[in-house]
Structures are given as C-alpha cells and as structure tokens.
Amino acid sequence: MDNSGMDDRALMQRCLTLARRALGRTAPNPLVGSVIVQAGTIVGEGFHPAAGQPHAEVFALREAGDRAHGATLYVNLEPCNHYGRTPPCSEAIVAAGVQRVVVGMVDPDPRVSGGGIARLRQAGIEVTVGIEEADCRKLNEAFVHRIVHQRPFGILKYAMTLDGKIATTTGHSAWVTGAAARAEVHQLRATCDAVIVGGNTVRRDNPLLTSRQATTPLRVVMSRSLDLPLDAQLWQTAIAPTLVFTEATAKPDVQKVLRQQGVEVIESTSLTPAAVMAHLYDRGCLSVLWECGGTLAARAIADGAIQKVLAFVAPKIIGGSTAPSPVSDLGFTTMTEALLLEQLQWRSIGSDLLIEGYLPIERLTLKDIRTN
Numbered sequence: 001m002d003n004s005g006m007d008d009r010a011l012m013q014r015c016l017t018l019a020r021r022a023l024g025r026t027a028p029n030p031l032v033g034s035v036i037v038q039a040g041t042i043v044g045e046g047f048h049p050a051a052g053q054p055h056a057e058v059f060a061l062r063e064a065g066d067r068a069h070g071a072t073l074y075v076n077l078e079p080c081n082h083y084g085r086t087p088p089c090s091e092a093i094v095a096a097g098v099q100r101v102v103v104g105m106v107d108p109d110p111r112v113s114g115g116g117i118a119r120l121r122q123a124g125i126e127v128t129v130g131i132e133e134a135d136c137r138k139l140n141e142a143f144v145h146r147i148v149h150q151r152p153f154g155i156l157k158y159a160m161t162l163d164g165k166i167a168t169t170t171g172h173s174a175w176v177t178g179a180a181a182r183a184e185v186h187q188l189r190a191t192c193d194a195v196i197v198g199g200n201t202v203r204r205d206n207p208l209l210t211s212r213q214a215t216t217p218l219r220v221v222m223s224r225s226l227d228l229p230l231d232a233q234l235w236q237t238a239i240a241p242t243l244v245f246t247e248a249t250a251k252p253d254v255q256k257v258l259r260q261q262g263v264e265v266i267e268s269t270s271l272t273p274a275a276v277m278a279h280l281y282d283r284g285c286l287s288v289l290w291e292c293g294g295t296l297a298a299r300a301i302a303d304g305a306i307q308k309v310l311a312f313v314a315p316k317i318i319g320g321s322t323a324p325s326p327v328s329d330l331g332f333t334t335m336t337e338a339l340l341l342e343q344l345q346w347r348s349i350g351s352d353l354l355i356e357g358y359l360p361i362e363r364l365t366l367k368d369i370r371t372n
Contacts, residue, residue, distance in 0.1 A: 069097035104136030180350030199223035237262035
C-alpha cells in the first residue's frame with residue numbers, strides 16, 4: 001500500500017476523527033489525533049484527551065511499540081518541540097525510529113511553529129506538510145484564534161423564525177425550532193468551554209444551558225444590575241458551574257445568596273463583552289458560545305467578541321413589529337453597512353435550516369454603535 005496521495009488524505013481524516021473524541025475537553029490545548037502506519041497497516045492510534053495528558057503522538061507510539069520503527073506517523077497538528085506540561089513529541093518520534101511524518105498543519109503557537117518539523121527533518125525523517133490542511137484548520141479554528149489574538153473564539157448562536165423573530169411580542173420563545181435543531185445545540189454546547197447569556201435571558205427564559213452530555217460548558221451570566229430571580233435553574237451548580245459577572249457593589253445581598261449556592265460572582269468595573277472574553281481567556285477557554293438576546297449580541301459583535309455565527313431558521317412566521325430580533329441596533333442606517341458573512345455553509349436539520357458563517361475580519365468598535 002502506497003501511503004501517499006489519497007491514502008495520506010484518508011489517514012489524515014482518521015486523525016481528525018480521533019481528535020474529535022476529545023471535543024470540549026482539551027482547552028486550552030488543541031484537538032489532535034495521530035495514526036501510525038507500518039507496511040500498509042495501522043499499528044497505532046491515539047488522541048490528546050485533555051490538557052496535562054500526553055499528546056496524541058505519544059499514545060499512538062505506545063500502541064505501535066516496536067512497529068513504529070520505519071513507519072509513517074500521521075498527525076493533524078505539527079508535533080511540539082518544547083517542554084511544557086509534557087515532554088516534546090518530536091523527540092519521542094525521533095527516538096521511535098519513525099521514517100516519515102505527515103503533518104496536517106503547522107502549529108500557530110510561536111513556541112512550536114516550524115520547530116517540530118525542523119527537528120524531525122534534522123533527524124533525517126521525511127516530513128510532508130499541509131495534507132487536508134483546510135479541515136485541520138477548521139477543527140482547531142478556536143485554538144488558532146486563541147493563539148493569534150489572545151482571546152477565545154466567540155460563536156453567536158440563535159434561533160429565529162423566517163421573518164427574523166426570536167420570540168413573540170410577549171417574549172414567548174419556546175420553541176422556535178424543532179427537536180432536531182435543539183439536539184444540535186446541545187451537541188454544540190458540549191464542544192464549547194463557556195456559554196454566555198445576559199440578565200434578560202435569565203429572567204425571560206430561565207435556561208439551564210447544559211449540553212445533556214458528559215461534558216458541559218461553564219455557564220456565564222452578564223448582569224449589571226444583578227436583578228435576577230433567585231430560583232433560576234442556572235444556580236443549580238451541582239449540574240454545571242455558573243459564573244456571574246456584574247458591576248462593583250451591585251446588590252450585595254443577591255451576591256451573597258448566589259455564592260451560598262456555589263455560584264462564582266465577579267464584580268467588574270468594566271462589564272463589556274471584551275472584558276468578559278479576556279477573563280475567559282485567562283481561564284483557558286478556547287470556544288465561547290453566546291446564546292444571548294439581541295442587545296447583548298449587538299454589543300458582543302461590536303466589541304469583537306464574536307467571530308462565527310450559527311443561525312437556526314425555522315419555517316415559521318410570527319409577525320409583530322415589536323417582536324425581538326437576534327441582533328439589536330448596530331448603528332447602521334444603510335444596507336451597504338451590513339456585515340456580510342463569509343465562508344457560508346447551510347444545511348437542513350429536521351424542518352429547520354442552519355446557516356453558518358464568519359464575520360468579516362474588519363471589526364466595529366463599541367464607539368461605532370449607538371448605546372443609548
């Protein structure tokens with residue numbers, strides 16, 4: 001079996017499949033899978049399960065044992081060449097006598113970038129780079145964004161009717177989309193490290209914000225006033241952790257009650273989406289899901305806290321001139337100012353449609369929008 005061309009691509013896709021097994025559990029580390037092939041047969045596989053655990057290549061090398069000598073190793077991200085919480089994978093690959101290494105993409109981390117590949121080539125190992133690179137980048141888009149911008153990757157998710165409403169004029173929103181779309185959202189939450197809502201969402205919807213799966217994100221509430229119901233589901237911290245951001249000195253009595261229920265409360269002098277994302281970066285978050293209402297969504301977009309949009313569209317018409325929309329005022333007055341999503345994809349989920357795209361790199365700032 002010639003491990004080149006389509007075979008290289010298929011084996012790199014296998015690396016990505018392995019890497020996805022750890023979705024939502026590796027932050028702040030990337031998702032990585034590795035496969036070792038000897039004489040046309042897979043002799044070792046592995047993936048990185050969590051920060052502080054061995055890297056994917058180490059697991060694959062352990063499984064392969066002596067069969068790694070003279071073999072080809074596939075990995076979707078460049079092997080590390082530095083001592084962090086674990087030893088460098090490049091040295092383990094060299095020591096195992098691997099003959100060829102196929103890398104999906106160069107690591108954007110400056111501690112690694114190109115160094116791992118250079119070390120392998122210095123040891124006489126043949127290295128091929130860039131196999132299925134687009135898919136490799138897509139899988140680790142949050143990691144790349146975190147490394148390049150020192151911020152988590154922000155995803156805005158909302159469900160709306162065909163006429164652009166997220167609720168009726170009375171605020172009723174259960175349910176805009178069908179069961180299949182809601183199950184998709186649970187899957188999405190399981191891949192994220194935090195999910196953010198504002199006080200209005202807590203008051204109106206009383207959400208639980210869990211994934212209904214083994215991994216569930218940190219639940220985050222942004223509320224300046226701390227005018228929040230004390231019996232909200234989000235305060236059930238035995239189910240999942242909850243973090244509340246509020247302004248300094250806001251309702252000390254409410255803060256005390258929340259802390260007694262295990263809720264973490266942080267007082268901030270600058271309660272903005274950017275400040276919250278900076279804090280979540282320091283906590284090691286990769287992906288942050290914004291499931292907020294239109295007002296906070298507009299601020300998050302304007303603050304550069306959103307990179308990707310997932311819009312679930314239901315084939316329903318609700319009407320209502322005052323019914324809320326997914327994104328409130330951005331200060332635009334002409335259609336030419338509209339933010340045009342890039343790299344669009346869409347697919348049907350049950351009877352609903354999911355539209356996925358990325359906001360343009362050029363960012364608004366908060367001063368550009370009307371905040372009255």
